Amino acid sequence: MRMNTQLKQQTWGFSGSFRAMASPCELLIATDDKQVAMQMLQLASDEAQRIEAKYSRFISANVLWQINHAQGKSVAIDAETYQLLLFAQQCYQLSDGLFDISAGKLMRLWRFDKNSAIPTPEILNQALLAVDFEQVKFTTTELQIPTEMYLDFGGIGKEYAVDRVANTLAQRWPDISVLVNFGGDIACPVKRVAECSPWQVGIEDPQRLDQALVSLQIRQGALATSGDTRRYIELDGVRYGHIINPKTGYPVVHAPRSVTVLGPNCLTAGMLATMAMLQGEQAEDFLTEQQVQFKIYR
Amino acid sequence: MQLTHKKNIAQALAIASCGLVNPVAEAATDDRFFSGWDIDAALMYYGEQDRVQAIEAIGDFQKQYDDESQLNLKVVFDSLTGASASGAVAQSQHQTFTRPSGDGQYIVGAGDTPLDDSFKDTRLQLSANWIEQLSLEWQSNIGVYGSREFDYTSLGVNGGIERSLNKDNTTLAISAAYTYDLLEPVGAKPVPLSAMAIRQDFISEQAFRQAFNLTRGDDSDDKQTLDLILGLTQIINANWLMQFNYGLSSVAGYLTDPYKILSVVDNSGTSQQYRYEHRPDSRLKHSLFALAKGVVAGDIVDISYRYNSDDWDINSHTFDGHYRHYFSDDFYGQLHLRYYLQSAAEFYQPFLLMGSILPEYASADYRIGEMTTYTFGIKFGHKLKGDHELSYRLEWYQQTPKNNGTALVGQLQQHELFPSLTAVIAQVSYSF
Amino acid sequence: MKLKICLGLLMLTLGGCSSLGVEPWQKQHFAREDMALNHEKLDLSLDDHIYFSKEGSSGGRAFAGGGCGCN
């Protein structure tokens, strides 16, 4: 199933686009060699599609589906899945349990188009029973989770895809500066050389979507945004963001509208943004303490 | 519900994500290996009409080290098949010759120019050159080279220095080279001017062997060459530059071609025997070379003249020129014209006469006889993305040997003793 | 005496050379790749090899040596 990619010539090189992970994906490539740009775009879309096909909760019979329908039996996993679980575990520990990929079932209860209803407390409590990363038992080759539990890589899947693509492109073409942008999660692995102007990146303002308010200049590194720009529920004046607190089962209270963080790679930036969202009111203090560059909209 | 205030969550995450993002360092892909190297490759076919065919492949690798120095590596592989003129004259009856190894013979038909087809030869040559910009005005280069084929080994070193002056408009250059060649002829060195032993003239193989061995000298011999070039390059005006080289080349050692022979004919021009050629063991060559190269309405023109003379009495004039026209920025055509004429070596003679006293040196190799040659070539080139270039050329090369004034006796007058020869050169090159 | 005059003349010719040539900023044509003296160096070395093995003289542009039996 070939992704339909599109390559456009620009004054400074090429821009390539395709869709994956339910978001617009874009590649900015600083080369005037069309063949190379085409190869890079193809590689990026193939890799994004592969990761989506493997770990998306919306696709049946993929690796994630097998894991979630093993009825408590242990499932064989490959090195990539093992690395993902290892990373999720470290995030769980670093966030004192606030980031928990075992909250898949709970996440599915919340629908985030504007007028959907809030799940009833009984259903939420019942789902909360199945949320506990401690129950996830895995080795380098095997994974076993309780029958009721659903894992969900939604929190790290897109950032992981961005970093994988950025890293593969940087190793194959070390001298070509490229910017990978999957729906706002951005990585720029090869330093944009001093003599060219840095990449311009617009950050969405939650109030006025699709109108970049602030533009950030990036020569190297990554940037990720977490926030309820599109997915939120509004009920008698209270807006509920799409970040669910796995301990309470409810969206985080007083969470900022959106948090954008700059980091060495997309996974780190994305996880810090998500953790900041989970802090609700203390998002700013949390990120200041981490001494990272960030932008928060309330 | 406070997050425990951990200071370096960001750092911990960065480390954790590294393991995930590049679990295993992928092997460097090939274009990394070649990065930084400029590579020129060429494959050439040279084919003479029913004589020698050769394939030659060249790879030239060049790398720049900061702004001042450059390494240049070259590998050349060529393979030769077919037959080349042995030096014997054509006859009205067929002729039988002993192969250089002494094992076996080859028969030449009546009226045909005798060709020796025992040459299946492959050669590999490697060379390295280091060029260093010592200062704004001074540049130096040193190089080594080696070449090996089954009967010939050659090793050499070269070096040179260049001085630019007068705002880089004038460049004086001096370069020198020393080469040592080891020859191990098939069947060992023939005794100079000894008569070829033909199996039919002997009653037994053993007797033939004995006679053949009498015509054999040492297994190998060598020669040494000293080359010197003084060069002056001068920019004339905004479009033209000129180069003047004086070359001196002194060779000492075994200069005879072990596989070449001369026919010994009687008064009726009929071959009575064949004798192995013998050339002097030294040769001092001078060359004067002048080149003008320029831009004419965007096209590139170069014309050059070379005068050679040596103590073998071979004097030659060479007129060479190219005209390159750009049909577009990335497509060009090029014309190549060359005209060459040389006088015969003093010891060159197409054949020997029975009964006359044997000269000290004699060779019937048409290549050191009187001769004119001309070359007509066309070439096309495409400049491709990423500074690559593909080019291909086709050239015709015509040699016309001449009689240097030798009276043709008897039946020799009916035969073409100075046959002309045409060859085709086809080459494709790619640089990236 | 003769030597000094020759030396003097030599210096004059070198001096004369300085009247030929162009200013550094008028050398755009000489920056062209195809104007380099060793441009198409593979073709030149292949030609040198052919003519070395087929004719009686060699050298001029580069060293005269052939490095092969070329019989």
Place this chain on the structure above:
Amino acid sequence: MKYLWITLLIFVSTVSTAAPSLDVMVADKQGQLVSLSEFKGKVVYVDFWASWCGPCRKSFPWMEQMHNQYQAQGLAVVAINLDTEPRFAEQFLKDLPASFSILYNPDGDIARQFDLQGMPSSFIFNRTGELVYQHVGFFNKQQKQYEQQLIDLLKE
């Protein structure tokens, strides 16, 4: 020996006696004449370049860096293009964007007065307009040394 010296003298004298100085007028892109003496009081880095000159492509990024880093401390980088037709410079400046001032001297009379020995050539004037350093060509290895010269002059 007398004759030798006389000939040598003749040879040397043919070299024109030119002195690079800031009291020159050079045209900008629109053709307006700019006097370099307006940069007096600053450390002035005058560079002569052309679009076809290879080493010039290496000097531009370095000059851009020097401009960004030391402009505030009083460094003025002035790059004078010597292409016979200014439009040749456009592609060069698109590949290597420069935020320092670019002037044009197509008929090369300023270059002749500065008596350039090669391309690129750069001339460094201190704050009082005296010529202090001259460089011919551009070599990555000497970038640190070139920068140190500017730093010392800026401190004066």
